[in-house]
Amino acid sequence: MKALLLAGLATLTVQAQPRVQAFVLPNGLRVFHLEDHEHPLVRAWLQVNLEPTDTPPGRNGLSLLSLRMLEHSDAGGLKAEDFDRILDASSIQLTRTSTARGLEWHLTARSRDQDRAMGLLADRLLRTVLDPAVLEIQRLACWLDVDDLEASPRTRLRRALAWEPGTQPTRPGLDAITFDDLLAFKARVLRPDRAILVLHGDLGFEQAKRLVLLNLGSWATPKAPPARLPAPRQVPPEPLLRIPARGEGLRIQAVAAPLREFSPEAALLLGLLIPGDPFLPPVQCEALDFGLVATLDAEATTPAPAAWNLLHERLEGLRQRGFTQVDLERGRQAWLARRSLDSLHPEALLAATLADALGRGVSTERMQTLSLEALNADLRRWLEAARIRTGATGDPEILKKLP
Numbered sequence: 001m002k003a004l005l006l007a008g009l010a011t012l013t014v015q016a017q018p019r020v021q022a023f024v025l026p027n028g029l030r031v032f033h034l035e036d037h038e039h040p041l042v043r044a045w046l047q048v049n050l051e052p053t054d055t056p057p058g059r060n061g062l063s064l065l066s067l068r069m070l071e072h073s074d075a076g077g078l079k080a081e082d083f084d085r086i087l088d089a090s091s092i093q094l095t096r097t098s099t100a101r102g103l104e105w106h107l108t109a110r111s112r113d114q115d116r117a118m119g120l121l122a123d124r125l126l127r128t129v130l131d132p133a134v135l136e137i138q139r140l141a142c143w144l145d146v147d148d149l150e151a152s153p154r155t156r157l158r159r160a161l162a163w164e165p166g167t168q169p170t171r172p173g174l175d176a177i178t179f180d181d182l183l184a185f186k187a188r189v190l191r192p193d194r195a196i197l198v199l200h201g202d203l204g205f206e207q208a209k210r211l212v213l214l215n216l217g218s219w220a221t222p223k224a225p226p227a228r229l230p231a232p233r234q235v236p237p238e239p240l241l242r243i244p245a246r247g248e249g250l251r252i253q254a255v256a257a258p259l260r261e262f263s264p265e266a267a268l269l270l271g272l273l274i275p276g277d278p279f280l281p282p283v284q285c286e287a288l289d290f291g292l293v294a295t296l297d298a299e300a301t302t303p304a305p306a307a308w309n310l311l312h313e314r315l316e317g318l319r320q321r322g323f324t325q326v327d328l329e330r331g332r333q334a335w336l337a338r339r340s341l342d343s344l345h346p347e348a349l350l351a352a353t354l355a356d357a358l359g360r361g362v363s364t365e366r367m368q369t370l371s372l373e374a375l376n377a378d379l380r381r382w383l384e385a386a387r388i389r390t391g392a393t394g395d396p397e398i399l400k401k402l403p
Contacts, residue, residue, distance in 0.1 A: 028193030042201035044107040061169030076123030111202035122215040153245035241391030250394035257291040304401040319383040322376035
Protein backbone atom coordinates (compact mmCIF):
# COMPACT_ATOMS: atom_id res chain seq x y z
CA MET A 1 0.00 0.00 0.00
CA LYS A 2 2.82 2.41 0.92
CA ALA A 3 4.59 1.72 -2.38
CA LEU A 4 1.36 2.39 -4.30
CA LEU A 5 0.86 5.67 -2.43
CA LEU A 6 4.39 6.83 -3.25
CA ALA A 7 3.96 5.85 -6.87
CA GLY A 8 0.71 7.82 -6.98
CA LEU A 9 2.44 10.84 -5.48
CA ALA A 10 5.20 10.58 -8.07
CA THR A 11 2.58 10.49 -10.84
CA LEU A 12 0.91 13.54 -9.32
CA THR A 13 4.25 15.38 -9.45
CA VAL A 14 4.61 14.80 -13.17
CA GLN A 15 1.05 15.92 -13.87
CA ALA A 16 0.95 18.97 -11.58
CA GLN A 17 4.37 20.51 -11.96
CA PRO A 18 4.41 23.41 -14.47
CA ARG A 19 6.53 22.98 -17.57
CA VAL A 20 9.78 24.93 -17.51
CA GLN A 21 10.40 27.12 -20.56
CA ALA A 22 13.60 29.09 -21.02
CA PHE A 23 14.97 31.95 -23.06
CA VAL A 24 18.07 34.15 -23.04
CA LEU A 25 18.14 37.91 -23.55
CA PRO A 26 20.75 39.43 -25.90
CA ASN A 27 22.59 40.76 -22.85
CA GLY A 28 23.14 37.22 -21.55
CA LEU A 29 20.44 37.10 -18.86
CA ARG A 30 19.06 33.55 -18.61
CA VAL A 31 15.34 33.32 -17.83
CA PHE A 32 13.26 30.30 -16.80
CA HIS A 33 9.47 30.45 -16.79
CA LEU A 34 6.87 28.29 -15.00
CA GLU A 35 3.29 29.11 -15.98
CA ASP A 36 0.69 28.57 -13.25
CA HIS A 37 -2.71 30.31 -13.30
CA GLU A 38 -4.07 28.77 -10.10
CA HIS A 39 -3.57 32.03 -8.16
CA PRO A 40 -3.34 35.64 -9.42
CA LEU A 41 0.26 35.99 -8.26
CA VAL A 42 3.63 36.32 -9.94
CA ARG A 43 6.90 35.39 -8.25
CA ALA A 44 10.40 36.16 -9.47
CA TRP A 45 13.71 34.96 -8.08
CA LEU A 46 16.86 36.55 -9.41
CA GLN A 47 20.33 35.31 -8.47
CA VAL A 48 23.62 36.93 -9.38
CA ASN A 49 26.50 34.48 -9.15
CA LEU A 50 29.39 35.24 -6.80
CA GLU A 51 32.95 34.01 -7.25
CA PRO A 52 35.52 33.63 -4.43
CA THR A 53 37.65 36.30 -6.12
CA ASP A 54 34.85 38.89 -6.04
CA THR A 55 35.86 39.91 -2.52
CA PRO A 56 39.36 41.40 -2.23
CA PRO A 57 41.54 40.05 0.61
CA GLY A 58 40.79 41.76 3.91
CA ARG A 59 37.33 42.95 2.82
CA ASN A 60 35.20 40.29 4.52
CA GLY A 61 31.57 41.38 4.46
CA LEU A 62 31.76 43.26 1.15
CA SER A 63 28.72 41.48 -0.34
CA LEU A 64 26.70 42.07 2.84
CA LEU A 65 27.52 45.78 2.93
CA SER A 66 26.92 46.12 -0.82
CA LEU A 67 23.42 44.71 -0.49
CA ARG A 68 22.58 47.13 2.31
CA MET A 69 23.94 50.04 0.27
CA LEU A 70 21.80 49.01 -2.71
CA GLU A 71 18.71 48.80 -0.53
CA HIS A 72 19.22 52.17 1.18
CA SER A 73 20.30 54.27 -1.80
CA ASP A 74 18.12 56.14 -4.31
CA ALA A 75 16.94 54.06 -7.26
CA GLY A 76 15.23 54.94 -10.54
CA GLY A 77 14.91 58.60 -9.60
CA LEU A 78 13.18 57.70 -6.33
CA LYS A 79 14.49 58.45 -2.87
CA ALA A 80 15.12 55.29 -0.87
CA GLU A 81 12.20 55.98 1.47
CA ASP A 82 9.87 56.67 -1.47
CA PHE A 83 10.93 53.43 -3.12
CA ASP A 84 9.99 51.49 0.03
CA ARG A 85 6.71 53.39 0.34
CA ILE A 86 5.70 52.40 -3.19
CA LEU A 87 6.44 48.75 -2.44
CA ASP A 88 4.26 48.87 0.70
CA ALA A 89 1.42 50.74 -1.00
CA SER A 90 1.37 48.25 -3.88
CA SER A 91 1.63 45.18 -1.61
CA ILE A 92 4.75 44.18 -3.56
CA GLN A 93 7.25 42.11 -1.62
CA LEU A 94 10.89 42.57 -2.58
CA THR A 95 13.48 40.96 -0.33
CA ARG A 96 17.18 40.39 -0.76
CA THR A 97 19.72 38.01 0.72
CA SER A 98 23.38 37.11 0.40
CA THR A 99 24.47 33.48 0.32
CA ALA A 100 27.70 31.65 -0.44
CA ARG A 101 26.37 31.13 -3.98
CA GLY A 102 25.42 34.68 -4.76
CA LEU A 103 23.16 37.68 -4.26
CA GLU A 104 19.44 36.96 -4.47
CA TRP A 105 16.31 39.08 -4.85
CA HIS A 106 12.86 37.55 -4.29
CA LEU A 107 9.83 39.36 -5.71
CA THR A 108 6.14 38.59 -5.12
CA ALA A 109 3.27 40.64 -6.57
CA ARG A 110 -0.30 40.36 -7.74
CA SER A 111 -0.41 39.50 -11.42
CA ARG A 112 -2.09 42.83 -12.21
CA ASP A 113 0.97 44.58 -10.69
CA GLN A 114 3.58 42.51 -12.50
CA ASP A 115 4.78 45.34 -14.77
CA ARG A 116 5.22 47.74 -11.88
CA ALA A 117 6.87 45.09 -9.72
CA MET A 118 9.38 44.08 -12.39
CA GLY A 119 10.08 47.75 -13.07
CA LEU A 120 10.92 48.30 -9.40
CA LEU A 121 13.24 45.29 -9.41
CA ALA A 122 14.94 46.70 -12.51
CA ASP A 123 15.30 50.07 -10.80
CA ARG A 124 16.99 48.41 -7.85
CA LEU A 125 19.41 46.44 -10.04
CA LEU A 126 20.10 48.84 -12.89
CA ARG A 127 19.37 52.33 -11.64
CA THR A 128 20.53 52.44 -8.04
CA VAL A 129 23.07 55.19 -7.38
CA LEU A 130 25.11 54.27 -4.32
CA ASP A 131 24.99 57.06 -1.78
CA PRO A 132 28.26 57.72 0.10
CA ALA A 133 26.26 59.60 2.74
CA VAL A 134 24.72 56.36 4.04
CA LEU A 135 27.92 54.29 4.02
CA GLU A 136 28.78 54.72 7.70
CA ILE A 137 25.20 54.09 8.81
CA GLN A 138 25.07 50.85 6.81
CA ARG A 139 28.52 49.84 8.01
CA LEU A 140 27.25 50.17 11.57
CA ALA A 141 24.16 48.12 10.66
CA CYS A 142 26.46 45.38 9.33
CA TRP A 143 28.45 45.48 12.56
CA LEU A 144 25.23 44.87 14.48
CA ASP A 145 24.33 42.01 12.14
CA VAL A 146 27.75 40.43 12.63
CA ASP A 147 27.93 40.89 16.40
CA ASP A 148 24.21 40.23 17.01
CA LEU A 149 24.68 40.64 20.75
CA GLU A 150 20.95 40.28 21.38
CA ALA A 151 20.92 36.74 19.99
CA SER A 152 21.31 33.82 22.36
CA PRO A 153 24.78 32.23 22.65
CA ARG A 154 23.45 29.11 20.92
CA THR A 155 22.18 31.14 17.97
CA ARG A 156 25.52 32.96 17.74
CA LEU A 157 27.35 29.64 17.79
CA ARG A 158 25.22 28.28 14.93
CA ARG A 159 25.74 31.40 12.82
CA ALA A 160 29.49 31.46 13.41
CA LEU A 161 29.89 27.82 12.37
CA ALA A 162 27.80 28.39 9.22
CA TRP A 163 30.59 30.44 7.62
CA GLU A 164 33.52 28.78 5.94
CA PRO A 165 36.87 29.68 7.50
CA GLY A 166 38.09 33.08 6.33
CA THR A 167 34.77 34.16 4.77
CA GLN A 168 32.77 35.38 7.77
CA PRO A 169 32.14 39.14 7.83
CA THR A 170 34.25 40.77 10.51
CA ARG A 171 34.54 44.25 11.96
CA PRO A 172 38.09 44.71 10.62
CA GLY A 173 36.96 43.57 7.16
CA LEU A 174 33.94 45.89 7.19
CA ASP A 175 36.08 48.78 8.47
CA ALA A 176 38.51 48.32 5.56
CA ILE A 177 35.82 48.62 2.86
CA THR A 178 35.91 51.95 1.02
CA PHE A 179 33.28 53.55 -1.18
CA ASP A 180 35.49 52.77 -4.19
CA ASP A 181 35.43 49.08 -3.14
CA LEU A 182 31.62 49.19 -3.23
CA LEU A 183 31.54 50.81 -6.67
CA ALA A 184 34.04 48.28 -8.04
CA PHE A 185 32.07 45.36 -6.53
CA LYS A 186 28.82 46.61 -8.06
CA ALA A 187 30.43 46.98 -11.50
CA ARG A 188 32.15 43.61 -11.27
CA VAL A 189 29.21 41.56 -9.97
CA LEU A 190 25.90 43.10 -11.07
CA ARG A 191 26.07 41.87 -14.68
CA PRO A 192 23.28 40.14 -16.62
CA ASP A 193 25.65 37.46 -17.91
CA ARG A 194 26.12 36.40 -14.27
CA ALA A 195 22.42 36.37 -13.48
CA ILE A 196 19.57 33.87 -13.63
CA LEU A 197 15.90 34.89 -13.37
CA VAL A 198 13.15 32.40 -12.54
CA LEU A 199 9.50 33.44 -13.02
CA HIS A 200 6.50 31.54 -11.69
CA GLY A 201 2.83 32.28 -11.73
CA ASP A 202 -0.04 33.90 -13.55
CA LEU A 203 1.61 34.93 -16.82
CA GLY A 204 2.07 33.20 -20.15
CA PHE A 205 5.39 32.54 -21.87
CA GLU A 206 5.11 35.35 -24.44
CA GLN A 207 3.92 37.68 -21.72
CA ALA A 208 6.95 36.72 -19.62
CA LYS A 209 9.34 37.43 -22.50
CA ARG A 210 7.81 40.86 -23.02
CA LEU A 211 7.91 41.63 -19.31
CA VAL A 212 11.57 40.73 -18.93
CA LEU A 213 12.73 42.31 -22.18
CA LEU A 214 11.04 45.66 -21.42
CA ASN A 215 12.43 45.87 -17.89
CA LEU A 216 15.77 44.07 -17.95
CA GLY A 217 16.68 44.17 -21.63
CA SER A 218 18.65 47.39 -21.10
CA TRP A 219 20.81 45.79 -18.40
CA ALA A 220 24.18 46.21 -20.05
CA THR A 221 27.02 43.70 -20.13
CA PRO A 222 30.38 45.48 -20.09
CA LYS A 223 32.51 44.70 -23.13
CA ALA A 224 35.69 44.25 -21.13
CA PRO A 225 35.68 41.42 -18.57
CA PRO A 226 36.19 42.56 -14.97
CA ALA A 227 39.71 42.44 -13.60
CA ARG A 228 40.32 39.27 -11.62
CA LEU A 229 41.31 39.73 -8.01
CA PRO A 230 43.76 37.51 -6.12
CA ALA A 231 42.21 34.31 -4.82
CA PRO A 232 41.35 34.49 -1.11
CA ARG A 233 43.81 32.92 1.28
CA GLN A 234 42.78 29.48 2.48
CA VAL A 235 42.18 29.62 6.22
CA PRO A 236 42.22 26.32 8.17
CA PRO A 237 39.30 25.74 10.51
CA GLU A 238 39.77 26.66 14.14
CA PRO A 239 40.16 23.64 16.47
CA LEU A 240 37.29 24.87 18.64
CA LEU A 241 35.10 27.96 18.65
CA ARG A 242 34.07 28.88 22.21
CA ILE A 243 31.13 31.17 23.01
CA PRO A 244 30.75 31.66 26.78
CA ALA A 245 27.28 31.65 28.32
CA ARG A 246 27.51 32.02 32.06
CA GLY A 247 25.28 29.66 34.02
CA GLU A 248 24.22 27.58 30.99
CA GLY A 249 24.84 23.93 30.26
CA LEU A 250 27.22 22.66 27.62
CA ARG A 251 26.20 22.47 23.97
CA ILE A 252 28.68 21.17 21.40
CA GLN A 253 28.07 21.55 17.67
CA ALA A 254 29.98 20.24 14.68
CA VAL A 255 29.42 21.42 11.10
CA ALA A 256 30.52 19.62 7.95
CA ALA A 257 30.18 21.88 4.91
CA PRO A 258 28.96 20.18 1.70
CA LEU A 259 31.66 19.33 -0.81
CA ARG A 260 31.33 21.05 -4.16
CA GLU A 261 32.24 17.87 -5.99
CA PHE A 262 29.28 15.99 -4.47
CA SER A 263 26.60 15.05 -6.92
CA PRO A 264 23.27 16.74 -6.07
CA GLU A 265 21.74 13.28 -5.69
CA ALA A 266 24.29 12.09 -3.12
CA ALA A 267 24.06 15.35 -1.17
CA LEU A 268 20.26 15.11 -1.04
CA LEU A 269 20.20 11.45 0.04
CA LEU A 270 22.81 12.00 2.73
CA GLY A 271 20.80 14.95 4.00
CA LEU A 272 17.76 12.70 4.27
CA LEU A 273 19.46 9.62 5.74
CA ILE A 274 21.91 11.01 8.30
CA PRO A 275 19.41 12.84 10.55
CA GLY A 276 17.37 9.67 10.99
CA ASP A 277 20.26 7.30 11.68
CA PRO A 278 19.30 5.23 14.77
CA PHE A 279 22.86 5.03 16.12
CA LEU A 280 23.48 8.77 16.39
CA PRO A 281 21.47 9.70 19.54
CA PRO A 282 22.05 11.50 21.86
CA VAL A 283 23.68 13.45 19.01
CA GLN A 284 21.04 15.15 16.88
CA CYS A 285 21.77 15.91 13.21
CA GLU A 286 20.11 18.16 10.65
CA ALA A 287 21.00 18.98 7.06
CA LEU A 288 20.92 22.69 6.26
CA ASP A 289 21.98 24.79 3.28
CA PHE A 290 25.41 25.41 4.75
CA GLY A 291 26.07 21.79 5.72
CA LEU A 292 25.41 19.01 8.18
CA VAL A 293 24.96 20.19 11.78
CA ALA A 294 25.50 17.73 14.64
CA THR A 295 24.43 18.90 18.11
CA LEU A 296 24.98 17.39 21.55
CA ASP A 297 23.42 18.93 24.64
CA ALA A 298 25.45 17.36 27.42
CA GLU A 299 23.84 16.31 30.67
CA ALA A 300 24.97 18.12 33.78
CA THR A 301 26.65 14.95 35.08
CA THR A 302 28.61 14.33 31.87
CA PRO A 303 32.20 15.65 31.98
CA ALA A 304 32.96 18.08 29.16
CA PRO A 305 35.76 15.95 27.59
CA ALA A 306 33.45 12.90 27.58
CA ALA A 307 30.71 14.87 25.80
CA TRP A 308 33.22 16.12 23.23
CA ASN A 309 34.45 12.59 22.57
CA LEU A 310 30.90 11.22 22.35
CA LEU A 311 29.87 13.63 19.58
CA HIS A 312 32.93 12.91 17.47
CA GLU A 313 32.73 9.14 18.11
CA ARG A 314 29.13 9.10 16.86
CA LEU A 315 30.08 10.92 13.65
CA GLU A 316 33.15 8.75 13.08
CA GLY A 317 31.10 5.61 13.75
CA LEU A 318 28.59 6.64 11.09
CA ARG A 319 31.43 7.46 8.71
CA GLN A 320 33.02 4.05 9.11
CA ARG A 321 29.75 2.10 9.13
CA GLY A 322 28.05 3.75 6.16
CA PHE A 323 24.59 2.96 4.86
CA THR A 324 23.06 -0.23 3.50
CA GLN A 325 21.14 -0.93 0.31
CA VAL A 326 17.94 -0.84 2.37
CA ASP A 327 18.88 2.65 3.57
CA LEU A 328 19.53 3.75 0.01
CA GLU A 329 16.10 2.59 -1.15
CA ARG A 330 14.49 4.22 1.87
CA GLY A 331 16.18 7.49 0.97
CA ARG A 332 14.95 7.27 -2.62
CA GLN A 333 11.38 6.70 -1.46
CA ALA A 334 11.61 9.65 0.93
CA TRP A 335 12.88 11.80 -1.94
CA LEU A 336 9.95 10.75 -4.16
CA ALA A 337 7.46 11.64 -1.44
CA ARG A 338 9.11 15.00 -0.77
CA ARG A 339 9.30 15.82 -4.48
CA SER A 340 5.57 15.20 -4.75
CA LEU A 341 4.87 17.66 -1.96
CA ASP A 342 7.35 20.21 -3.32
CA SER A 343 5.38 20.36 -6.56
CA LEU A 344 2.55 21.98 -4.57
CA HIS A 345 4.72 24.82 -3.22
CA PRO A 346 5.75 27.65 -5.59
CA GLU A 347 8.87 28.49 -3.57
CA ALA A 348 10.07 24.89 -3.80
CA LEU A 349 9.49 24.93 -7.57
CA LEU A 350 11.42 28.17 -7.91
CA ALA A 351 14.30 26.77 -5.84
CA ALA A 352 14.37 23.54 -7.87
CA THR A 353 14.32 25.43 -11.18
CA LEU A 354 17.14 27.69 -10.02
CA ALA A 355 19.16 24.64 -8.91
CA ASP A 356 18.66 23.04 -12.33
CA ALA A 357 19.80 26.22 -14.05
CA LEU A 358 22.96 26.27 -11.93
CA GLY A 359 23.70 22.60 -12.63
CA ARG A 360 22.81 21.51 -9.10
CA GLY A 361 19.42 20.00 -9.82
CA VAL A 362 18.54 16.43 -8.87
CA SER A 363 18.10 14.09 -11.83
CA THR A 364 15.68 11.17 -11.62
CA GLU A 365 17.95 9.07 -13.81
CA ARG A 366 21.06 9.80 -11.73
CA MET A 367 19.10 9.20 -8.54
CA GLN A 368 18.12 5.71 -9.70
CA THR A 369 21.63 4.80 -10.87
CA LEU A 370 23.50 6.14 -7.82
CA SER A 371 25.32 3.18 -6.30
CA LEU A 372 25.66 2.37 -2.62
CA GLU A 373 29.46 2.43 -2.98
CA ALA A 374 29.39 5.98 -4.37
CA LEU A 375 27.01 7.14 -1.63
CA ASN A 376 29.21 5.76 1.15
CA ALA A 377 32.35 7.14 -0.47
CA ASP A 378 30.80 10.61 -0.35
CA LEU A 379 29.75 10.02 3.25
CA ARG A 380 33.32 9.17 4.24
CA ARG A 381 34.67 12.28 2.54
CA TRP A 382 31.97 14.50 4.03
CA LEU A 383 32.65 13.42 7.62
CA GLU A 384 36.44 13.50 7.53
CA ALA A 385 37.62 14.83 10.88
CA ALA A 386 39.88 17.43 9.27
CA ARG A 387 36.92 19.03 7.49
CA ILE A 388 34.62 19.36 10.49
CA ARG A 389 34.33 22.70 12.28
CA THR A 390 33.42 22.40 15.95
CA GLY A 391 32.19 24.92 18.51
CA ALA A 392 30.74 24.94 21.98
CA THR A 393 28.77 27.23 24.23
CA GLY A 394 28.22 27.00 27.95
CA ASP A 395 29.56 28.23 31.26
CA PRO A 396 33.14 29.52 30.88
CA GLU A 397 34.40 27.10 33.53
CA ILE A 398 32.99 24.17 31.54
CA LEU A 399 34.46 25.44 28.28
CA LYS A 400 37.93 25.50 29.83
CA LYS A 401 37.78 21.71 30.22
CA LEU A 402 37.25 21.05 26.51
CA PRO A 403 40.20 19.99 24.31
